[in-house]
Amino acid sequence: MNDGLNLQGILDRTASDCRTMTGGGRQATYIPELAKTDTALFSLSAATLDGSVFSSGDSDSLFSMQSMSKVVALSFALEIFGHDYVFARVGMEPCSEPFNSIMKLEMTSSTPLNPFINSGSIVLAGMIEDRLGERAIDDLLKFASGMTGRRGGLKVNERVYMSESSTADRNRALAYFMHSVGTLPFGVEESLSLYFKLCSIDVRTDDLAVMGSTLANAGLNPVTEERMISIDTAYTVTGLMSVCGLYDESGEFAVKVGVPAKSGVSGGIVCAAPGRMGLAVFSPPLDKGGNSVAGVKALSRLSRELKLRGM
Amino acid sequence: MNDGLNLQGILDRTASDCRTMTGGGRQATYIPELAKTDTALFSLSAATLDGSVFSSGDSDSLFSMQSMSKVVALSFALEIFGHDYVFARVGMEPCSEPFNSIMKLEMTSSTPLNPFINSGSIVLAGMIEDRLGERAIDDLLKFASGMTGRRGGLKVNERVYMSESSTADRNRALAYFMHSVGTLPFGVEESLSLYFKLCSIDVRTDDLAVMGSTLANAGLNPVTEERMISIDTAYTVTGLMSVCGLYDESGEFAVKVGVPAKSGVSGGIVCAAPGRMGLAVFSPPLDKGGNSVAGVKALSRLSRELKLRGM
């Protein structure tokens, strides 16, 4: 069922059926640069563990990683700092809160709930920046390029970065609050700057599908055959993707799709079906939880058709 | 790796190594009857999709299902009422709250976050009781017996039931609160009574392992070869087990074990590894999240050794 020809056909049919299923969705506009995206774009890619990559739709489209970069930041931080250092500073709790909630932080004054909410990822960005200084973004881009197998290397979209920085009230509030209570013991503006750069990395769905396949392959990039992360890091990252990858819709996604995934407000979703394949989809209109409407529909269909849950 | 002889050996070795790994754990005492359990008991079972069942340790031990019965209630309710009816009355959100929190309910006055927190399961019990009346518990016992493949049939432990009923302040508070805001539009005491009976059903780990294998086999009990639930119900139940089966430690469990599971304060945990097998463990000492200490350790080890995540 999983051979190449078949998979290309399944992707094509899914893309054709789902690309207009954006009913009620609206693209993100709080970052001005995102508001300019063509909402009709749709792209779908799969990368199997034998190193094959298949795409359908507008597969040349570039879009910023946004919160999907939290997967990069967590994987990188786990490799550099180790599990104990990281999870002394962010939690592992599922999030039933909206994506940039301050409330829960305030109520506990403790560490961010998990590395996939903004506060948690800002802390990871802070610890990386604090350790690596000015070369942090270069090292992260190199790492992300390795995860995606992109030859020319990934780049920060400077216009998106500027746009993020200038419309960052809530993230700035989060960071100053965490600095005040000691959970962000790093430079506030430096942490935010690296965080925004990560969010602004441009990718295509084939990049993300390969990144997903690297996670699904226990850390070994099946295209480049390079080991990017340890199997323990792969377990940790996919485990957290399964419980809190789609903000407060993580439960609904577990019911509908049942595969570890992470979404971003640019309209992308990256999936890692362990032992099976990586998948990625891009379609800008978002539901009220901040997740791509057509993207969730396409992944739900693929999960059933390809039996990605294992049953 | 998965053949019978091997699996029995792996279970035996795991049981032998983990049965005393209860460090720091304490058995539940808030229900007086639970406080009487022998904390040294340990039992481990696996049920594969070919209908084989393996057990190790004190596998004759009976213990009450407690919150593991929420899997029974949800499966039964989905089969009787359908997806839309059920999820109009309970949510699908992961829970980062302690298991019987009133706070989140109050803040929203909306439906319980998900069917695996007490408030959610009380609503399910209420809707079942409201529909079936006095035969509700008999139908549920018959259904649970079918899920577990127990021939003689499961029974409510009357002493545990009495003990639950008489120490139920928080659940009673929850139910009266939900009745006041309209999210429990059923008789309060009737709903609670059925909920307590469900919690008080006695099982062994082999019962639970077969129940897990039924879920892992997309709803078809591999021992009795009886279809118990639809594949959609199996997707829904395992999806929610993966994001909120272990209260606020669901994220940590996803990292350590990465398999859909549900725990109970009696010290049991039931797992469903889709396409692979059902697993169950019993060891009364609990961590502060309410989950069996040795049970989580044993499952973490089995998940890696048997590659239950698929990688």
Added chain:
Amino acid sequence: MNDGLNLQGILDRTASDCRTMTGGGRQATYIPELAKTDTALFSLSAATLDGSVFSSGDSDSLFSMQSMSKVVALSFALEIFGHDYVFARVGMEPCSEPFNSIMKLEMTSSTPLNPFINSGSIVLAGMIEDRLGERAIDDLLKFASGMTGRRGGLKVNERVYMSESSTADRNRALAYFMHSVGTLPFGVEESLSLYFKLCSIDVRTDDLAVMGSTLANAGLNPVTEERMISIDTAYTVTGLMSVCGLYDESGEFAVKVGVPAKSGVSGGIVCAAPGRMGLAVFSPPLDKGGNSVAGVKALSRLSRELKLRGM
């Protein structure tokens, strides 16, 4: 300005002007018996420190004390148990929460915020019931009659009491929750029963005005010349009335009226202007904060005209 003739005239004019100023208000209906009240009733009384009592409007109307009985419960409890015993079990914090919120309790698992929210008053009822047993309500009625100077004695309205008891989901939820966390270490149903009886005591505005004047006179009933409570109890009760007597509208009332007061959902408000007089008003239509619309208007006007703030 304060002499009798003048005061009667001021009351008459205020009653005449304000009795129909109920715009947008709705009488309480969650207690069925309250829903039967004639919403057109309006009564206004004042009791000066020389023992004179003046009334205007439908001054024969009887209505239940509802939350105004919290003033009775607190005064009585302070006299019986003393300041330290009482305030070890309830707090002194202002409440910006709706009147029967569970949330704040849950978040802290500590004592109720103050004795004028339901949870706090239920704890006071519990401690009184626990100490006095079956004669609790008789002693409280005798005490309340002494505060109001009512000769024949006040009585519990049995129909209101039955109506309260049977529609008490939220209070029952509160009480069971507090019992579960140990902040209500008394019988749940016994505490609730006494609490409901207190809420159901029937009064007229002249009763309440005299009760207010007793507080305003530092504890000495100016009509009967009987010392009812110590000056310290009078300080404590009026102090708390000034910060949390009108639920989450206490701040707005402090701006508009600026005099210690306590409202009830029957549409009554009792005021104590220290060193000046007691006042009471009755008009059933309530604003969304649960306070009498015309009552607040009348008191705001009287406060200015009589310079009850002292300026």
Added chain:
Amino acid sequence: MNDGLNLQGILDRTASDCRTMTGGGRQATYIPELAKTDTALFSLSAATLDGSVFSSGDSDSLFSMQSMSKVVALSFALEIFGHDYVFARVGMEPCSEPFNSIMKLEMTSSTPLNPFINSGSIVLAGMIEDRLGERAIDDLLKFASGMTGRRGGLKVNERVYMSESSTADRNRALAYFMHSVGTLPFGVEESLSLYFKLCSIDVRTDDLAVMGSTLANAGLNPVTEERMISIDTAYTVTGLMSVCGLYDESGEFAVKVGVPAKSGVSGGIVCAAPGRMGLAVFSPPLDKGGNSVAGVKALSRLSRELKLRGM
């Protein structure tokens, strides 16, 4: 009882008795400049409505207004913008939250609870800065000088201002959060800058006592005989002082002292006893609620001795 000689004697005796009653208190240190204050200082002043001013203790001591400046900001804003404009942007709810809580804001995304918590006062500073631009601080200093009757005029303590600005994580977090949700529709850094300047105005207790007497005299400064604010503004400001002037200890203060007041973390408290006098006290060691330990004791004693509640 209130004549000059007597009042001087009462102040002297109170100062002598209470100046060392700082048991358990600690001066504020989160603003480095405040940490340098001599904790042994104690000053007490009273200003009667006939224009007399009495002081005792270290009455030459200068200290920054800190949150007492919120009284200035509110009075000024009410005079400039009027009641409706101001209270469309901040609430009138009592605060049972710590002084710079973000939580409640987040939960509602609505306006700050009241003008005496940091978020509320930052909004007032923002609206004043937005209207007056660069001359805002000069106009406010002139107004504050008029309230206090200080001839030479009050000044911003530049070292305190710099110290505030550089340790302002939580206020910066609050302001960015409010800007993100639209409740602070003014420049974030401009609003904060004016807010910090207000907090940094240096005063003595005699200044504050006269300011209190101006409020207690319905807006007419009894020393300079200049009308500073309308009687409505005086009602509003003293009303809010009575319910939320001492953060989450406002209820306890109402019981102990029972007079409208506002405290600051420099160790000062300003009181306005309507129709009687203004009072101010200064003693740096604070209780855990952020209020001067010896200050509250002295005011409690004076309230009883001078019968400032009116009884």
